Amino acid sequence: MYKIIKKVSLNPTVTLMDIYAPLIAKKAEPGQFIILRVNDEGERMPLTIADYDRVRGTVTVIFQIVGATTELLNHKNEGEYITDFVGPLGKATHTKGLKRVAVVGGGVGSAIAYPVAKKLHSEGAVVHSVIGFRSKELVILEDEFGAVSDKLVIMTDDGSYGEKGLVTNALKALIESGEEYDEVIVIGPLIMMKFVCLLTKEYGIKTTVSMNPIMIDGTGMCGGCRLTVGGEVKFACVDGPDFDGHLVDFDEAMERSAMYRPTERNDYDKACKLIPKEGKRDA
Amino acid sequence: MPNMSLKKNEMPVQEPSERNKNFSEVALGYTEEQAIDEAKRCLQCKHKPCVAGCPVYIEIPAFIKEVAEGNFDKAYEIIARSSSLPAVCGRVCPQEVQCEQVCVRGIKGEPVAIGRLERFVADWYIENNKKAVEKPVPNGHRVAVIGSGPAGLTCAGDLAKMGYAVTVFEALHLAGGVLVYGIPEFRLPKAIVKKEIDALIALGVELKTNMVVGKIQSVDELFEEGYEAVFIGSGAGLPRFMRIKGENLRGVYSANEFLTRVNLMKAYKEDSLTPVLRAGRVAVVGGGNVAMDAARCAKRLGAEEVYIVYRRSETELPARAEEVEHAKEEGIIFKLLTNPIEILPDENRFVGGIKCVEMGLGEPDESGRRRPIEKAGSEFVLDVECVIMAIGTSPNPLIKSTTENLATEKWGGIIADEQGRTSREGVFAGGDAVTGAATVILAMGAGKAAANAIDEYITSKSQ
Numbered sequence: 001m002y003k004i005i006k007k008v009s010l011n012p013t014v015t016l017m018d019i020y021a022p023l024i025a026k027k028a029e030p031g032q033f034i035i036l037r038v039n040d041e042g043e044r045m046p047l048t049i050a051d052y053d054r055v056r057g058t059v060t061v062i063f064q065i066v067g068a069t070t071e072l073l074n075h076k077n078e079g080e081y082i083t084d085f086v087g088p089l090g091k092a093t094h095t096k097g098l099k100r101v102a103v104v105g106g107g108v109g110s111a112i113a114y115p116v117a118k119k120l121h122s123e124g125a126v127v128h129s130v131i132g133f134r135s136k137e138l139v140i141l142e143d144e145f146g147a148v149s150d151k152l153v154i155m156t157d158d159g160s161y162g163e164k165g166l167v168t169n170a171l172k173a174l175i176e177s178g179e180e181y182d183e184v185i186v187i188g189p190l191i192m193m194k195f196v197c198l199l200t201k202e203y204g205i206k207t208t209v210s211m212n213p214i215m216i217d218g219t220g221m222c223g224g225c226r227l228t229v230g231g232e233v234k235f236a237c238v239d240g241p242d243f244d245g246h247l248v249d250f251d252e253a254m255e256r257s258a259m260y261r262p263t264e265r266n267d268y269d270k271a272c273k274l275i276p277k278e279g280k281r282d283a
Numbered sequence: 284m285p286n287m288s289l290k291k292n293e294m295p296v297q298e299p300s301e302r303n304k305n306f307s308e309v310a311l312g313y314t315e316e317q318a319i320d321e322a323k324r325c326l327q328c329k330h331k332p333c334v335a336g337c338p339v340y341i342e343i344p345a346f347i348k349e350v351a352e353g354n355f356d357k358a359y360e361i362i363a364r365s366s367s368l369p370a371v372c373g374r375v376c377p378q379e380v381q382c383e384q385v386c387v388r389g390i391k392g393e394p395v396a397i398g399r400l401e402r403f404v405a406d407w408y409i410e411n412n413k414k415a416v417e418k419p420v421p422n423g424h425r426v427a428v429i430g431s432g433p434a435g436l437t438c439a440g441d442l443a444k445m446g447y448a449v450t451v452f453e454a455l456h457l458a459g460g461v462l463v464y465g466i467p468e469f470r471l472p473k474a475i476v477k478k479e480i481d482a483l484i485a486l487g488v489e490l491k492t493n494m495v496v497g498k499i500q501s502v503d504e505l506f507e508e509g510y511e512a513v514f515i516g517s518g519a520g521l522p523r524f525m526r527i528k529g530e531n532l533r534g535v536y537s538a539n540e541f542l543t544r545v546n547l548m549k550a551y552k553e554d555s556l557t558p559v560l561r562a563g564r565v566a567v568v569g570g571g572n573v574a575m576d577a578a579r580c581a582k583r584l585g586a587e588e589v590y591i592v593y594r595r596s597e598t599e600l601p602a603r604a605e606e607v608e609h610a611k612e613e614g615i616i617f618k619l620l621t622n623p624i625e626i627l628p629d630e631n632r633f634v635g636g637i638k639c640v641e642m643g644l645g646e647p648d649e650s651g652r653r654r655p656i657e658k659a660g661s662e663f664v665l666d667v668e669c670v671i672m673a674i675g676t677s678p679n680p681l682i683k684s685t686t687e688n689l690a691t692e693k694w695g696g697i698i699a700d701e702q703g704r705t706s707r708e709g710v711f712a713g714g715d716a717v718t719g720a721a722t723v724i725l726a727m728g729a730g731k732a733a734a735n736a737i738d739e740y741i742t743s744k745s746q
Contacts, residue, residue, distance in 0.1 A: 023499050023500065024499060027498070027499060027500075037456060041554065041555070041556065042556055043548060043555075043556040043557040044456075044548070044557075068556050069556060083456070084456040084492070084493050085493060086454070086456070086493040086494075086495060087495070087498065087499070088498055088499070089495065089498060216540060216543055216544065216548070216557075217454075217455065217543060219454050219455075219495055219520075219679070219681070220520070220521055220679050220680075220681065221520035221521065221522070221539050221543070221679065222522060222537055222539045222540035222543055223522050223524065223537045223539070223540060224536075224537075224540045226524075226531060227531075228531060233524065233526070233530070233531065238681070252531055255532075255533060255632050256531065256533060258533075259533045259534075259560075260558040263558045
C-alpha cells in the first residue's frame with residue numbers, strides 16, 4: 001500500500017498527488033513513468049512521473065480526470081492509500097549535451113514536460129517553454145515553468161490567457177524570429193505532438209515526443225503499447241516512452257489509443273458505483 | 284490387493300457445452316473413494332521408474348501408499364518434501380511425458396493417475412489441514428529471488444525449508460508469474476495458487492510485489508543490501524509477433540496481453556475495470572498450450588467461432604494432447620496446415636479478417652519437425668474480428684541489460700549450468716529465463732536444483 005502524502009487540485013480537472021514510494025523516488029528520472037492500481041479491483045494505469053523528492057521519498061503524479069480510474073483516484077484523499085505503485089518504468093528523457101531546447105507542453109502534458117525543463121535548466125541549457133491550454137482556468141504550473149525557463153510562452157485556444165492560438169503558432173513564431181534549438185521536446189495529446197513534429201520537420205529540428213499508449217504491465221511482457229517508429233515495432237514501455245517524433249506513426253498511435261473507446265463509458269459507470277457515497281467515507 | 288483395472292479412475296469434469304461459457308475449473312477432482320481406489324492401482328514397484336520421471340523427484344509410490352490407506356495428511360508430507368506447489372503441478376504438469384509415461388501399469392493399459400492423485404492430496408490438505416506451520420530454524424543467511432513464477436517459488440520454498448531468510452521480488456502486483464497471468468482460471472483456479480503462495484509465506488518467505496528488478500533496484504544493489512546469493516527466475520515473458528502487415532490493427536493481441544487482461548485483471552468479470560475485446564469470431568495463431576488457453580478464454584468471453592491457426596499438422600501440435608482434446612470438445616475449430624500472411628482491416632480500421640495460405644509438409648528441419656511449405660495460389664481469408672498471436676515468447680532483456688558480466692545466449696536466455704550457476708559468482712538462474720519458454724515443472728526442477736547449489740555455495744563460502 002502506498003500513502004498519499006499530498007493532494008492538490010491544480011485546475012477543475014487536473015490533480016497533483018505526492019505518493020510515498022522511497023525506492024522509486026531514489027531512482028526516478030524525468031521522462032519515466034509509474035503504473036498504479038487504485039484498489040484491489042482496479043485496472044493498471046500508467047502515469048508519467050511529474051516530479052520526485054529523493055529526501056522525502058515521494059513521487060509526484062499529475063493526472064487529468066478523464067475516466068474510470070482517474071475518477072477513482074481523485075476520490076482518494078491525503079493520508080489514504082492506493083494499492084499498487086510500480087516504477088520507475090521506461091527510459092529517462094535524454095537531456096545530456098543539449099544547449100538550447102524548446103520544451104512544448106499541451107494540457108496535462110505540461111505537467112510531464114515540466115520536470116524535463118527543470119532538469120535541462122539545472123544542467124545549464126537555455127530553455128524556452130511553450131505551454132498550451134484550452135482556456136485560462138485550465139492553466140497549470142505557470143510559476144514552476146517560469147522559474148526554469150529563459151523564455152515562457154503561454155497559449156490558450158480561446159485567448160482567455162497568454163496568447164491566443166495553439167502551441168504550434170508560438171513555436172513557429174520563435175523559430176521564425178531566429179531562435180535556434182538543438183532539439184524540441186514535446187509532450188501532450190497525440191494530435192498536438194503530431195502537428196509539432198510536422199512543423200519542426202520543415203525546419204529540420206530534431207524533435208523528441210513522449211508517447212502515451214494503452215498499457216497493462218508496463219514491463220515489456222505484452223506489447224499492448226506497441227508503436228511503429230521508423231517502420232519498426234517498438235514497445236513504448238521499455239523502448240520509450242520517448243521517441244524521435246519524426247519517425248513515429250502518429251495516425252496508427254491515435255487509432256490504437258481509441259481501441260476501447262466504445263466500452264470506456266461503461267467502465268466509467270462501473271467506477272462510479274465503487275466510489276464511496278458522500279458522508280459514508282471514512283473520517 | 285492391488286486394483287488391476289486397466290483404466291484410470293475417470294475424473295469428473297464439467298460438461299463441454301456448459302463449461303465453455305464459464306471460467307470455473309473444468310476438471311473437478313477425485314472424491315476420497317475415487318482417490319483410494321486409484322491409489323490401489325499402484326504396484327509399489329521396487330525400481331519405481333515414476334520417481335525418475337518426475338523433475339522434482341517426488342517419492343511417488345510412498346505417497347500413493349498413504350493415499351491407498353486413507354492417510355492423506357501423511358501423503359501430503361511426503362509430497363511436500365519434494366514439491367512446493369503440488370496443487371499446481373497435479374493440475375498442469377504434462378504427466379503423460381513425465382512420471383506417468385514410465386509407470387509400469389502403462390505397459391498394459393493406462394498408467395496410474397499420479398497427477399490426479401497428487402492434486403487430490405494437495406486439495407485435501409488445503410481443505411482439511413488445521414496444523415500451524417512449523418517455521419524452520421533460521422541459519423542467518425539471506426537470499427534474494429527475482430520473479431515469483433514456478434522457478435522462483437520453488438527455489439524460495441526449498442531455501443526457506445533449509446533455514447534461509449528469502450525475499451522474493453515480483454514485478455507485477457500479484458505473485459505466481461504464469462500461474463496467475465497465463466494459465467486460465469478454468470485450468471488452475473487462482474484461489475489454489477494463492478493458498479500455495481500463502482503456505483510459502485507462512486514458512487517465512489518474504490514477498491515484495493511491484494518490484495521491477497533492473498529498474499527499482501539492480502542485482503548489484505541486492506548484494507549491497509546484504510543478500511548473499513541471487514536467484515533469477517524472471518521467465519520468458521517477451522512476446523513474439525509475426526511482423527506481417529496489419530499486426531498493429533486494433534483487435535490484434537499478443538497471447539500474453541490477452542491472457543493478462545483475462546486472467547490477472549479478470550476482464551471476463553462484468554465488474555472488472557480492465558477492458559478486453561469480446562469478439563464474435565477470433566483467430567488464435569499458434570499450436571502450443573498458450574494458444575489453447577487463449578482460444579478457450581475467447582470462447583468463454585462469448586465468441587461464436589474460435590479458430591486455432593497452425594502451420595503444421597495435428598501430429599506436430601506442441602500443446603498437451605489433453606488440452607487439444609478439451610479445446611475440441613468446447614467447439615474450438617482447428618485450421619491446421621494454415622499460415623497467416625496478412626491481417627486485414629475493416630471499414631473502421633479494426634481487424635476485419637486474416638489472410639492465410641495453406642501449407643504442406645516437407646522434410647524434417649533442425650528441430651526434427653517437418654518443415655511447413657507454402658502451397659502456391661492457396662490464399663484465403665478467415666473472417667474474424669480479433670487475432671491473438673501465440674507464437675512464443677523469449678526472455679525479457681531487462682535483467683540482462685542491467686546486470687554487468689551476466690552471460691546470455693544470443694536469443695536472450697541467461698547462460699547457466701545444470702545447477703543454475705551463471706557467469707557471475709553468487710548469481711543463479713533457472714526456468715524459462717534460462718531455457719526459453721518451457722513447462723511449469725521444468726522451471727520447478729530448475730528452482731530446486733538452484734536452491735541446492737545456493738545452499739552449497741553459501742555453506743562453502745561461510746566456512
